[in-house]
Amino acid sequence: MQKASKHLTAVYCDDVREEIDGKVTLVGVYNNVCFLDSFPATVPRIVVMVRVVAPSEEPFQAIGLKAWLGESLVADVPVSGAKEVSENLLKQVEDSIESVPAELKHCGPGKIVFMTTFLVFAQLQVDRPCALRVSAID
Numbered sequence: 634m635q636k637a638s639k640h641l642t643a644v645y646c647d648d649v650r651e652e653i654d655g656k657v658t659l660v661g662v663y664n665n666v667c668f669l670d671s672f673p674a675t676v677p678r679i680v681v682m683v684r685v686v687a688p689s690e691e692p693f694q695a696i697g698l699k700a701w702l703g704e705s706l707v708a709d710v711p712v713s714g715a716k717e718v719s720e721n722l723l724k725q726v727e728d729s730i731e732s733v734p735a736e737l738k739h740c741g742p743g744k745i746v747f748m749t750t751f752l753v754f755a756q757l758q759v760d761r762p763c764a765l766r767v768s769a770i771d
Contacts, residue, residue: 638688639685639686639687639688639691639693639771640685640686641683641684641685641686641767641768641769642683642684642686643681643682643683643684643766643767644659644662644681644682645662645663645667645679645680645681645765646659646660646661646662646663646679646680646681646682647660647661647678647679647680648660648661648678648680649680649682649751649753657682659680659682667679669759669762672759672760672761672762673758673759673760673761674758674759675756675757675758675759676754676756676757676759677755677756678753678754678755678756678757679753679754679757679765680751680752680753680754681700681751681752681754681765681767682749682750682751683698683749683750683751683752683767683769684747684748684749685698685747685748685749685769686746686747687746687747687771688746689746692746693746693748693771696711696748696769696770696771697709697710697711697769697770698710698711698750698752698767698768698769698770699767699768699769699770700752700754700765700766700767701764701765701766702757702759702763702764702765703761703763703764704763707754707757707765708752708754710750710752752767
């Protein structure tokens with residue numbers, strides 16, 4: 634069995650809604666790019682669903698999420714303290730292994746931990762063509 638690696642997945646969309654049954658609905662998911670007609674432009678709202686995954690034997694001690702629009706830092710969200718992360722943010726994957734990326738499915742239940750959160754940007758000012766990107770620092 635191959636060892637799982639730490640990684641991040643980001644899904645960009647117009648909105649997110651939490652349903653009564655605990656499910657999350659992503660509205661207006663972008664397929665690789667978001668085209669704007671002209672610059673400068675204002676994006677009324679964009680949501681980034683961020684999922685950070687790690688092997689259970691290498692859990693996160695602290696996580697810092699950062700988002701950049703081009704070269705400008707637009708979000709810096711630190712989450713520190715092993716106790717807080719392990720008890721409040723990470724969930725042990727046991728019976729829903731289908732919800733993680735394909736490269737981790739071979740690891741089997743109970744072998745990975747993950748954290749999912751949402752970054753919400755309102756009235757995002759975009760001056761020129763660029764990328765909105767997210768990273769996690771462990």
